[in-house]
Amino acid sequence: MTQLPMLxxxxxxxxxxxxxxLLRHRRPELAxxxxxxxxxxxxxxxxxxDSTVGAGLGLGLFGVLSIIRLRSTELAHHEIAYYFAALTLGLxxxxxxxxxxxxxxxMAAVLVALWVGDHPRLAPEARTQEMVLDRAWTDMAGLTAHLEGLLGAEVLDARVTSTxxxxxxxxxxxxxxPAGPRHTGGASAAPGLAQGAGLREVGR
Structure with missing residues (x-):
């Protein structure tokens, strides 16, 4: 009964x-x-x-749970952060x-850290996509410019996985x-670039 306030x-x-x-990411399936x-x-x-085992095994449980990977879907970094925060609060x-x-x-510090670290102003919304382009690119500068024109967006990072x-x-x-005005004309300047390119969003 003494644990009821803590619960x-x-x-x-x-x-x-x-x-x-839910307010930040609107994904109720993870709630x-x-x-x-x-x-x-x-x-x-x-x-x-309350047992003779003590808290040491509880900390070991935290370590075991920390290496569990959910194979059904790939979790984004912010989703993993919320996962460990929920685990930490319970522990x-x-x-x-x-x-x-x-x-x-x-416990309040954990919530404040999430609120600050996941704030949209601190980390502007970005998307990650896997794209298959109908050209073998070997010039990263040219590839980045092509992607910005194709997406009409500012490219933060581009990693070639296969050429x-x-x-x-x-x-x-x-x-x-999403890019500023200097990039918005990129897609209209090359309307045919989207043809032949396959896109698959893999996370945020």
């Missing part, structure tokens, strides 16, 4: 985390995963904290057992964000 604090914290995630991770870790660590609440200024402050000189194709993973 309530953890519930408030994880609901705030999920609310922030259940974050809640399940938090509650599951909280339940296990709460039991371990801290379960190990602490009873609320204190330090514990509540640490086929026989079939004259290039596979590139490009990260881009």
């Amino acid at each position: 309530a604090i953890d519930l408030v914290a994880v609901l705030a985390l999920v609310g922030l995630f 259940g995963a974050y809640l399940a991770v938090n509650v599951g870790v909280l339940a296990v660590t709460a039991v371990l904290a 801290v609440a379960g190990v602490a057992g009873t609320p204190s200024v330090l514990v509540v402050g640490l 086929n000189l026989v079939n004259d194709t290039t596979t590139v993973t490009v990260r881009h964000r």
Whole structure:
């Protein structure tokens, strides 16, 4: 019964985390995963904290969970950050057992770090796409200019994963964000560039 206040604090914290995630990224299918991770870790660590095993096994559990990879879909970096934040909140609440200024402050710090680190003004929205171009590009400067004209966007990073000189194709993973006025004319200046190029969005 002494752990009930800590359980309530953890519930408030994880609901705030999920609310922030939904507000920023609007992906409700991950909300259940974050809640399940938090509650599951909280339940296990709460039991371990009252047993003779001690908190050491709880920290080991954190290490085991930290290397789990979900094979169904690839998580983006910000989604992994929320995943570990939910895990951390559950672990801290379960190990602490009873609320204190330090514990509540640490849990609040996790939420503040997410709010600041995932703020749109700090990290402008960008998209990552895998593109197959109908030309074998070997000049990175020319490839970057071609991609900016094709997408009508500012290219932040372009990584060539395959260059086929026989079939004259290039596979590139490009990260881009909406560009200013200086780039908006790029797509209209080359209306035919989009033909023959395959695009597949792989994350944000």
